[in-house]
Amino acid sequence: MNQPQTKAPQTAITPTRFDDYPEWYQQVIKAGDLAENSPTRGCPVIKPWGYAIWENIQQVLDRKFKDTGHVNAYFPMLIPKSFFEKEAEHVEGFAKECAIVTHHRLEPGPNGTLVPAGELDEPLIIRPTSETIIGASYAKWVQSYRDLPILINQWANVMRWEMRTRMFLRTAEFLWQEGHTAHANAQEAVEETMQMLDVYEWFAHEYMAMPVIKGEKTPGEKFPGAVNTYTIEAMMQDGKALQAGTSHFLGQTFAKSSGIKFQSKEGTEEFAWTTSWGVSTRLIGGLIMTHSDDDGLILPPRLAPKHVVLLPIFRNDEEKGPVLEYCKKVKKELEAQTYMGERLRVELDVRDHLRGGEKTWQHIKKGTPIRAEVGPRDMAADSLFVARRDMGVKEKKTVTRTDFVSTITTVLDTIQKNLFDRALALRESKTKTFTDFSEFAKWFTPKNEEKPEIHGGFAVAYWSPEADAAKEINDKLASLKVSARCIPLNDNAPAGKCLFTGRQTNVRVIFAKNY
C-alpha cells in the first residue's frame, strides 16, 4: 500500500492492502488459518497454525526470561473486587472493561431454562492484569531485604471487555505473559524495567524481524498506576503504530496499596519497589501487519511453525512412490540440521486430493518461508524447484539437492534479514519530522476520502510536558486520530520548540495513528 499501483492481475487475498487495509488484514488471518471468531463475543479461537506461532514466541521468550533470572508461577484468574479497588488510578483504568463473576451455579428457572444462582458475597473480576492479586501474595512473602528481589513471570489468559474488537490486536480474552518483580530499592527496579524492555526489543528485532522504537510513554499514555511506562512501538505497513510490548516501573504505588513491606539491611521498614512487563498474542497481529503481502501471510523464519514445506508433484501412482521416497530423504537430511538451536521444522505435504496449484497456494497464504516442489524431472536431476515466500510467488529456481540442504539455514537467515530490512526501510520512508502544526495535521489527513487509511505515517516533533495536559491540544490530536506513541530513548536531540506550545524543550515525541 506504499503507492497506488496498477492493479496486479491476481492476488490471493481480496481486497489488497491498497484497496482496504483493515479488511485485507482480516482476510490474511482467514486465508492463513490463524484464528476466527467464536460464539463468545470478542473471544477468538486461535487455530493450530496461529497457536503454533504463539508457542514459538513463548518458547523463545520463556528461555530468555529464565536466562535473566526469572521463574514462572501461577496466580488466580479471579480477583476479589475489593483487591481490585485498592489502587484508585488502576481500578479507574480497567473498571469500564472488566468481566464480573457474580454467581457460582446454575439452577432450574422458568420454561426449562437454567438461571444463575448462588450469588457471591463479593463479585470477582476476571484479571485484566494481575498487579493487585500478585501484590497480595508478595506482601505475604516479603519480610526482609533477603526475600528480595522477587522475579516472577506468569503465562496466562486475561480479559478486557473491549467494545470494538479486532483479531489479535484487541480482543476480550487474550493470552499473554506478565512479569511482576519486587525490589529493595528504586534503582534495581528501574534496571529491571529497562532490562525487560531490552529483552522485548531484542525479541522484536531478532525473532519477529520487526523494527521497534524503544521509548517512554508520555504521562497521558501511561499504564494506570505506573510511575513510568516504557514501550516498544512498531510501524505497520499502513503507517499506523502498534504498541508491541510494555515495561512499567511502578515505583511504590502497588507496594503501598498491597502492603509489600520489608525490613531493610539497616533495620528500617520500607515499601518495596515493583515492576511489571508484558507482551501478548497481539504480537501475532504485529507479525501479520509488518510482513504480509497481497498473497497472504509472510512469516519470519525464526517464528514460523514450519521452515520448509516439501511439495511432491506426480501425475499417477507410478510416479508417486519414487517422488515421495525422494522427498522423505530430503526431509530427513533437512531435519538432521538445527536452526536457532531447534531442529529444522519441515513439512512434507502428502495430501493427494488437492491439485498441486491449490496446495501451493495454501502454503503461500500460510506464509511458510521456503517452498520446494519435487516432480519426477526434478528428482531425475537430483534437484528441487524452490521458492522463497519473501519474494514474488512466481520467482522460483532450480537448486540441486546438495545445495538446497547445505544452504538452508543461510537462506532462512537471508529471508529473516530481508524482512527486517524492508520493514525498517518502510518505517524510514514513512517517518517525518515536523516543526509546523499545519504540516503535521496534513501528514495525518487522508488525501482520498475513499481510502481513509492512507496517510503519512510517523511524525517526530518537539514536545513539552505542558502539551500533554492541555485539553485543546489533546482535542486536536484526537480529531486527527493521532496520539503520542513515545519519547524515544537516547534521542539526544538538540533543544527545539514544542510543536504545540512553542516552549523550549529537548524532548521529542513520536506521534502516530495507532492500533
Add this chain to the structure above:
Amino acid sequence: MNQPQTKAPQTAITPTRFDDYPEWYQQVIKAGDLAENSPTRGCPVIKPWGYAIWENIQQVLDRKFKDTGHVNAYFPMLIPKSFFEKEAEHVEGFAKECAIVTHHRLEPGPNGTLVPAGELDEPLIIRPTSETIIGASYAKWVQSYRDLPILINQWANVMRWEMRTRMFLRTAEFLWQEGHTAHANAQEAVEETMQMLDVYEWFAHEYMAMPVIKGEKTPGEKFPGAVNTYTIEAMMQDGKALQAGTSHFLGQTFAKSSGIKFQSKEGTEEFAWTTSWGVSTRLIGGLIMTHSDDDGLILPPRLAPKHVVLLPIFRNDEEKGPVLEYCKKVKKELEAQTYMGERLRVELDVRDHLRGGEKTWQHIKKGTPIRAEVGPRDMAADSLFVARRDMGVKEKKTVTRTDFVSTITTVLDTIQKNLFDRALALRESKTKTFTDFSEFAKWFTPKNEEKPEIHGGFAVAYWSPEADAAKEINDKLASLKVSARCIPLNDNAPAGKCLFTGRQTNVRVIFAKNY
C-alpha cells in the same frame, strides 16, 4: 503410615503421616513451598517450585501429544450458557459448580464503592471443560471425511466451583490439558481414546514413578455425556485412590448436540465420533502423596525442577572462595550431561545467611533427589558427601568427584526406579480380593476412631452391572465412603459371583475410598 510405629525422635513435617495424614499433606506442600491459598476462595497460588514441576509435566506430555499427531490450539474460556446447555447430561453434571459472568463493567455505587454494571444478555460460564465450545468450532471446520480426524489439544485453566477444596486435588481453578478429537468412525475414536489412556499410563509410570491401574469407569462414575470413560487410578500412601487422568469415548453425543456432521466417502451425511482426555495439576497432588515422607517432599528425578543441589560448607571467607570454585567446577561437569534428553538441572546454593543445617533441611523438604555437601576436607580429598532423598536423611556417603559425575544419571534412574518399586509394593500390600461383603465392609472401616484415615486400601470384587444402579448398594458404599474406581482392563478373571447381587459375572471392579 503403613503400620503404627514408635515415634521417631524428630521429623521435619509435623504431624507425621501416621498422626494425621490430611494435615501432613498440607504441611508437606507448605514446607516444600509448592502452593498456598490466595484471597480468592478455592483458587490457589502455585508457587515457583510447584509450577516448575507442572512445567516439567507439560513439557513431557506436550512432546508426546505432538509425537502422536496432535497439535495445540486455544478456545475461549467463556462459554455462552445456551451452548453449555446443549447436552443435557453434561450440563447437569456441571451446573452446580460453575462460575458465571453476568456483567461487563464496574460503575460507581453507593458510598464510593463500585458495583457490577452492564448486564450481559446471556450469562457466560467459565469453562469447567470445553466440549461444548470446541464442538461449535469443529461443527464449522468439518464438512467432509477429508477434514477428519481433528486431533487438537489445549493447555488451559478451568473452573469448577467446589465447596470443599484441597490443594492440587480439588480446587476451584486448576490448570490442565484437554484433548478433543473428532473422527470419521467409532473404531478410530475408540483407538484414540485408548491410545491416550496408554500415554497417561506411560507418563505415570515412566515420569511420575507412580504405578496406576488402567480401567474403565462403571456407568455411575462416567464423565457426564460420555459413552465410556477410561481412567488411570493410583493408590496414595493412605490407601485411598486418586483418579489421575481420564480418557473419554464420547460416541456421537457431543457431535449431535454441536452439529459436527460430515459427508462420508460414500456420500452420506454422518455425525462425527469424538473423544476427550485430560490430566491436570492434580497430578502434583498425586506425586506428593505417592512418594513423600515425614521429612517432606520426595520428587521423582524425571520431574524434579533440580536433579542435584550442591551445598558448599565453609566457616569463613578464606574457605569460601576455594569451596565455591570447586562447586562451580562440579556444577559445570554435571551440566555437561543430559538426563532424559534435557541438560542436567543443578542448583548451587550459595546463600550464606542460613546455617548449613537449615539450608540442607530446606532442600530435603523440597524433595530434590540428590544433595551433595562440599566442605574444605571433601574438597581436599576431591570428593563430595552425598545423600539421596529416597533414603534416610542421615544416610550420606563420601563419593569421589569422578565417580559422582560419571554415575549421576545412573543414580537418578536408580532413585526413579526405587520410588516406583516401593509405591508398587505398597499398593500390592494394601490390595485385597473379597468375596464376602462383611469382610469388604470391615476392610474399609477404620479400627481406631481417632485415626479415621487408616483402613485397608483397595478392594477387588466381582461386580455385575445391576449393582451399579441399585440404590441400596450405592447407599451401603456411600456409608463406607467407598466408590467403584474402575474395571481393570485385561483382567481376564474367571467367572465369579457379584459381591453385591450374587449374580454370575466375569467383571471385577476395584473399590476404594478416593480423593
